[in-house]
Amino acid sequence: MNNPTNDPTNSEANDSGAANVKTASTLRAISLDEIAHLVKDCTDCPLSAGRTNAVPGEGPADARLLFIGEGPGQQEDRQGRPFVGATGKFLEELLASIGLTREQVFIANMIKCRPPQNRDPSPDEMSSCSKYLDRQIELLNPELIVTLGRFSLGRFFPGESITRARGKVREKEGRFIYPIMHPAAALHRQENRSAIMQDFKNIPQVLEKLAQDRSGATQSETSIAETHEFDQAAEDSGQMPETPTAGVIPAEQLDMFSMPAPATEPEPRPTPVAEPVAPTTQQLSLF
Numbered sequence: 001m002n003n004p005t006n007d008p009t010n011s012e013a014n015d016s017g018a019a020n021v022k023t024a025s026t027l028r029a030i031s032l033d034e035i036a037h038l039v040k041d042c043t044d045c046p047l048s049a050g051r052t053n054a055v056p057g058e059g060p061a062d063a064r065l066l067f068i069g070e071g072p073g074q075q076e077d078r079q080g081r082p083f084v085g086a087t088g089k090f091l092e093e094l095l096a097s098i099g100l101t102r103e104q105v106f107i108a109n110m111i112k113c114r115p116p117q118n119r120d121p122s123p124d125e126m127s128s129c130s131k132y133l134d135r136q137i138e139l140l141n142p143e144l145i146v147t148l149g150r151f152s153l154g155r156f157f158p159g160e161s162i163t164r165a166r167g168k169v170r171e172k173e174g175r176f177i178y179p180i181m182h183p184a185a186a187l188h189r190q191e192n193r194s195a196i197m198q199d200f201k202n203i204p205q206v207l208e209k210l211a212q213d214r215s216g217a218t219q220s221e222t223s224i225a226e227t228h229e230f231d232q233a234a235e236d237s238g239q240m241p242e243t244p245t246a247g248v249i250p251a252e253q254l255d256m257f258s259m260p261a262p263a264t265e266p267e268p269r270p271t272p273v274a275e276p277v278a279p280t281t282q283q284l285s286l287f
């Protein structure tokens with residue numbers, strides 16, 4: 001791992017927050033660096049046989065944002081780092097659009113070793129590997145978890161469609177989850193690219209509202225819907241929903257953050273094509 005932000009010397013900086021988490025972990029590693037070492041030596045599932053490098057994840061121990069993808073691809077397997085190559089480049093562009101660099105956030109995956117031919121990881125493989133991500137979440141205790149794609153969404157909200165869940169902040173297990181489509185989905189579909197960019201641009205606002213809530217707002221956590229019934233058809237077909245949610249703050253998010261609800265329901269409209277913009281002073285001040 002050649003990223004200095006994965007420096008183990010500060011990996012216990014946020015450890016005190018682990019006492020507040022509700023999710024039990026079967027792994028008692030005391031630092032992110034220790035997890036990284038365990039992952040690199042892990043042979044707990046068959047994926048260890050085919051990997052070039054395990055990819056534990058990387059980022060500062062005091063990161064406010066945790067991004068969770070699916071698993072390593074070919075480039076990630078070669079380099080031992082998450083989100084490199086074309087998808088990683090797009091992720092870096094997205095972070096830059098909100099005034100961040102990848103060194104300021106923690107980036108991890110659901111599974112730490114590359115499945116052959118980039119196939120979906122099996123349930124047994126996911127089960128074997130989940131202890132590492134669980135413990136990373138406990139140690140990081142991030143203010144916001146951004147799930148990238150349907151696999152990481154499924155960790156918190158099994159069975160839900162990413163095309164319906166994206167762009168909505170919800171609470172699960174005492175944590176705030178903000179689902180976004182996987183950046184790889186943008187490489188060949190312009191409408192996906194626009195949706196992802198718009199969802200990213202809402203992240204500073206989400207963090208700001210969470211901070212306001214912690215500092216004395218009277219909003220109840222129970223105002224956040226924990227479960228939703230969604231039609232799987234749109235995701236299965238690979239199509240965007242007819243009524244895109246990008247750029248529209250959903251009702252439960254408005255409730256959560258004490259924001260005035262729009263007078264009327266927004267009309268269905270095409271997803272706007274948004275271009276990256278320079279971060280505002282307000283955005284920068286969030287970090």
Ligand code: SF4
Binds near residue numbers: 039043
């Ligand atoms: S995928 Fe996870 S459980 Fe399987 S060998 Fe790699 S680190 Fe271990």
